[in-house]
Amino acid sequence: MKRAGFTLIELLTVVAIIGLLAVIAIPQLTSLKVRAQVAAMKSDLRNLVTLEENYFAQNLKYASDLGTAYSVSAGNAMPTIALTGDGWTATMSSASTGQVCAVFMGSTPAKPATKEGAPACEETGSSTVTP
Numbered sequence: 780m781k782r783a784g785f786t787l788i789e790l791l792t793v794v795a796i797i798g799l800l801a802v803i804a805i806p807q808l809t810s811l812k813v814r815a816q817v818a819a820m821k822s823d824l825r826n827l828v829t830l831e832e833n834y835f836a837q838n839l840k841y842a843s844d845l846g847t848a849y850s851v852s853a854g855n856a857m858p859t860i861a862l863t864g865d866g867w868t869a870t871m872s873s874a875s876t877g878q879v880c881a882v883f884m885g886s887t888p889a890k891p892a893t894k895e896g897a898p899a900c901e902e903t904g905s906s907t908v909t910p
Contacts, residue, residue: 812876813876813878816873816876816878817873817876817900819852819854819855820855820878820898821880821898821900823852823858823871824858824880824881824898825882825898827845827858827869827882828898830848830849831860831884832884841866841867842860843860843861843862843867844860851871855873856871856873858871859871863883863885863887864885864887865886865887866883866884866885866886866887866895867885868881868883868885868887868888868892869881869882869883869889870889872903878901878902878903879903880898880900881898881900882896882897882898882899883896884896
């Protein structure tokens with residue numbers, strides 16, 4: 780008589796393979812979420828640069844608060860904008876990812892940003908800058 784079905788060894792092999800794939804995939808998904816959050820923060824800061832320059836073109840000064848003209852992506856906090864002598868700096872951080880991003884215009888850099896108008900990020904307490 781021939782039985783239909785799987786043996787215990789075959790089932791354990793499949794479970795072991797699925798477990799191995801899960802061990803590999805879960806850290807990759809966590810890393811992907813962090814990279815997506817950092818990309819959203821950089822995008823929000825690029826939008827801020829555009830709005831600040833537009834505000835400057837209309838008013839011949841920079842704004843420390845753009846009000847309802849500026850909003851950030853879901854999950855991001857509003858950046859802190861500080862006016863400097865010839866420009867401004869903005870920083871935003873994410874407690875969930877441990878990242879801080881910054882952008883500046885003018886001659887006063889905002890760490891971790893080193894190039895005017897180009898947002899840069901780094902892990903809190905780290906010296907690694909992501910361009």
